[in-house]
Amino acid sequence: MAPQKPAYPLPQVRVPPPGPKSRALMAREQRLLYSAWSAGKTVPFILQRKAGWLLEDVDGNRYLDMVTGWASTPLGAGYRPVLQAAVDALWESGGVECVSYITDYHVLALAEKLVALAPSNLTRVAPDTTGTEAVEAALRLARAATGRYFVITFHGSFHGGNYAAGTAGPTSPDVGRGLREYVHGFIHVPYPTCYRCPFGQTYPECGLTCLRYIEDVVLRYEVDPEQIAGVLFEPIQGENGVQIPPDEWMQGLHALARKYGWMLIDDEVQTGLGRTGKMWAIEHWPGVDVDLMPLAKSLSGGALPIAAVLGTEAVMTADDEIYLGGTFAWQPAACAAALAGLEALERERVLDNVAELERIAREVMLPWRTRYALVGDVRIKGTYIAVEFVRDRARKTPAPEEAAAIHRRAVAKGLVAIYEWEIWWIRLLPALNMPPELFRHGLALLEEAIAEVEREAA
Ligand SMILES: Cc1ncc(COP(=O)(O)O)c(C=O)c1O
Known part of the structure; x- marks a missing residue:
């Protein structure tokens, strides 16, 4: 045959x-x-x-x-409805607009769709262009909302390559070289990388030593809880080799944050919009609600750079003078493409x-x-x-x-x-x-x- x-x-x-x-x-x-x-x-x-x-x-x-633009072409390359939406919007808008000054209508259509897809407590959006910027915007929003300074972050995380985001990670010393010397305010703690436990223990017999470290070591010796604005975390560490936290760890982190009034900043730049099997990776832990959620990559639908921070009503309205985004944030064509991509995620199941x-x-x-x-x-x-x-x-x-x-x-x-x-x-x-x-x-x-x-x- x-x-x-x-x-x-x-x-x-x-x-x-x-x-x-x-x-x-x-x-x-x-x-x-x-x-x-x-x-x-x-x-x-x-x-x-x-x-x-x-x-x-x-x-x-x-x-x-199996790279897909580092998770940025979620629908494969050249997905026509997304590219067509971008091209149509490029012609209609005439190209670049600084939408934080002159709001283009595509911005509102996308913001509305994102809020509809987001966990129900995240009701507002801050536009950005890259994941790094979205992370840095979320850090600023958390600090502005709490009036606090320190942010807890995790060894092995990757949050971007600029000064703050690069220092908030990084996955290896070379990412943070030339950055860490200048940026302060992060407290790095171990992530539950259970295959290689930093404490040489085994889950669940360990009783989550890595989580207890925050109260037993950081709060005991380094800072008081009311100096901490929030916790920036990847719900599953990506660059560090897909490290999936035990359920109890995520629930425990959530409980700690609620106990001390820390903003939970859930970096879904790489995990968001379906990558891990749920629309948002944090949905793998029902009952864990977060305050801020930076997004980028697959939000583009595979067309043009775009990023965002989703946040709660309280955190997104705490400061009327904060400037986020930039000239290129949420270009009309990028918004149109992102919207078409989000619609395709649902339409194509x-x-x-x-x-x-x-x-x-x-x-x-x-x-x-x-x-x-x-x-x-x-x-x-x-x-x-x-x-x-x-x-x-x-x-x-x-x-x-x-x-x-x-x-x-x-x-x-x-x-x-x-x-x-x-x-x-x-x-x-x-x-x-x-x-x-x-x-x-x-x-x-x-x-x-x-x-x-x-x-x-x-
Ligand atoms: C979890 C996470 N956060 C932030 C970033 C930075 O995003 P960008 O490269 O768009 O600045 C990345 C990039 O890989 C990432 O994986």
Whole structure:
């Protein structure tokens, strides 16, 4: 029987990356951009175009896209209703407007839709352009509303790269280098990274030492609770390798915040709008309400930069003089595209597809923990997925070189996932509407890469 034609174009690598055209352009890249840009690059090609769930490089190789613009093209590349809305609004508005001065009507349509989708206590919106700015806006709003100064944040979190957001994280010392020296007011505490507990304990026998640390250490030795404006947290840490907190931890953090009057700032820049299987990741913990929620990335629908902070009535009306956003915040075309993206999430029942992709990920990937010695852990929540590689399972010795080799091998086979220099996990961020058969195909490519690297290392 003739093989069935696949319903979707599959990845196809004709020339081992980097091909000759990519190589020539990468040499120019190294000459033209600031040096740190190229130093940490792990993707061995230059992009020509994106369509649907595929990336195509300048040498004509096609790859499955499990990066999706770092979670910013949730509906795949070139999703027509979103791009069309952006183009129509660009022509209608004539291009750029400074909407904090002259309000364009698209702003109101988007704000209304966002508030309708938000948890019911979040009733107002502050416009922004990037996730970093939205986080910084949320910090300012929390401090303005409480009149307090310190903010508790977590080791391993990523909240952006500018002064405050970069200091509020960061995932590694190099992100905070050159920032931490200048920005004060953050108290860093351990996050429940249970596979590698910072206290060397095991959940649930630990009794959540990491959470108790806040009262037992921070409030005992560092600051009084009434000096703390709020707690900035990722509901699931993304850059740190999809760290999913135990339910009790999130409930305990919520209880602490309510006890001491701390604003809960739930950074949903990467997790928001369906990525983890719920519209908002915080919905995985019913009863946990938050005060501020920075959003960006998938809010764009995959078209133009846009970000926002959602907040409660009290916090968003506490200060009439605070200036947030900027010239480019909530461009009419970006608002129109974002609105079309939000409508598509519901219309196309994207959350149902995320549930199916999660089911497949669990079925295919969880057995890797016993099948491959190199796989230490697999963490999955919706389409927020990480595989952590170790050299020695018992000691959990990080395996950054093996992870890099697996990533390189996967790219050569036609799968682009997220692997950054010196880390030892690979993350997958498929489009939320990726067809399940393509997703399976991508997982098969990753598994082949793991098996080959493991065999060669043996
Ligand atoms: C949780 C989180 N917050 C904030 C940011 C910063 O967003 P942006 O890159 O749009 O400034 C990111 C980016 O990856 C993120 O993952």
